[in-house]
Amino acid sequence: MKAALLFLALILAGCNRSDSSFYEVQRLREALQKQEGTRRAELEAMATNAAIAEACDFLVPLCPASVTTPGHDAIRLGITGGASWIFWGAVLAKLAALGALLGAAFGVARLHWLKLGKPARREIEKANNLIDQAEQRAREATREAIRLDHKNEQAQLQLEQLQLQLEQLTQEVDSHKARLDETKTLQAALNAAFD
DSSP states (O other), X not given: OHHHHHHHHHHHHOOOOOHHHHHHHHHHHHHHHHHHHHHHHHHHHHHHHHHHHHHHHSSSOOSOXXXXXXXXXXXXXXXXXXXXXXXXXXXXXXHHHHHHHHHHHHHHHHHHIIIIIHHHHHHHHHHHHHHHHHHHXXXXXXXXXXXXXXXXXXXXXXXXXXXXXXXHHHHHHHHHHHHHHHHHHHHHHHHHHHO
16 A cells, blocks of 8 residues: 555656666566565455355354454455355355265164164054954954854743743643542542442
8 A cells, every 4th residue: 555655656756767766666666566466465365264264154153263263354354255166165065064964864864763663663563463363353252252142042042941841841740640649549439439
């Protein structure tokens, strides 16, 4: 900045073409170009530091303060590096790392699901098969119980019929015994009368 003012002052002071002033102007121009190159390099370094800091702070801050402090200082001065290849390269690397991390997490979760979920599914299928078999046996047992209950009812009916028949036969036997006793009494009376 001082060099630019000095250069401007020399130009405004006059343009006599004396050799000493010409060489002085030439020397000042070279000094100005040197300072311009130095300043340009400093600005590029600050832009690079800003790009690194912005990339480190993208999504999740990962870098240590020793890496990001020069970049944050440059950003406070108004220099950004968001359009540089360093910023985009670091952002893409960060996104790739995040994608790899998510992919690995998904892969581990899938592996655990296959290891833990599949056996559980097999055990559930076995349990369901056992339940189906138990239900089938219960249905068969229920049918058998109904069949036996029906047989029992038929046997009860037969028993009741046989008891009725027994009672009828008992009454007939009792009635025959009574007639036999009457007949025996009558015969004994007849035998006694004839004797």
